[in-house]
Amino acid sequence: MIVSRKVALVTGAGQGIGRGIALRLAQDGFDIAVADLDFQAEKGAGVVAEIEALGRRAVFVTADVSNRDDVFAAVNTAAEKLGGFDVIVNNAGIAQVTPMLEITAEDLEKIFCINVNSVVWGIQAAVAKFDELGHAGKIISAASIAAIQGFPILGAYSASKFAVRGITQAAAQELAPRGITVNAYAPGIVGTGMWDLIDEKLSAINGKPRGQNLKENVDGIALGRIETPEDVAKIVSFFAGPDSDYVTGQVLLVDGGMLYN
């Protein structure tokens, strides 16, 4: 899907799914703001270089997505440096691997600030910029299979992703009169740093050898292989491009066949 010179900001784009999305949207013709935490600046610079090698413009923007001011500043920087603003991908997120009876107030505060508040800030910042620029745009957020079904030991994470689904449905209805679409992607088991962490923590809890929890989850995928960031990025490409102009409020499973709705 080639678009004519547009700008997208992708959060958590220093690695993993976010990097895959940033590269795919660059291939689609977008100039890209690669947003991530400060400590990811070196990886972010690498992603910027990869995008530039594709012939597109890119900037790295430091932002902690749990901080509303950071998100607004990132959107402003993207628009100023890249000359427009059309799409936000609220991708950044964290996992927590904690049995329900051990979840603390601090755990909940942290995961909701990063996985949920960030989506609200991203929607607000994007809409403010679309209004300022006098055009509509597209808002896309990271849900998960855990937004459709709760996963044991991932209870706080599942709750945060259910919240992303609710926000996506509500925002889609509120923003439809402005021509803005709001959708989310729901990956399954993607081979990134996040699943390295989940596998490690599950091993510590259930005593299975490292890699075994990941293998058991991948064995349950109908299409028979682990998901890649590129698999996810194809769906984001659809939501960011004109072929999804009549799609809003959707949370699209891209899981190789794990859940069916």
Ligand SMILES: NC(=O)C1=CN([C@@H]2O[C@H](COP(=O)(O)OP(=O)(O)OC[C@H]3O[C@@H](n4cnc5c(N)ncnc54)[C@H](O)[C@@H]3O)[C@@H](O)[C@H]2O)C=CC1
């Ligand atoms: N890996 C998987 O199997 C799945 C991942 N997802 C979701 O996809 C999204 C991306 O996940 P992965 O790429 O796998 O994770 P990852 O851990 O590999 O990458 C996450 C990125 O987000 C950044 N990040 C974390 N906290 C941040 C903050 N406060 N502000 C800004 N950036 C922050 C990290 O620095 C990192 O670059 C997340 O929202 C995750 O919940 C959804 C379903 C499955």
Ligand SMILES: CC(=O)C(C)=O
């Ligand atoms: C990381 C994630 O979303 C799951 C459920 O695997």
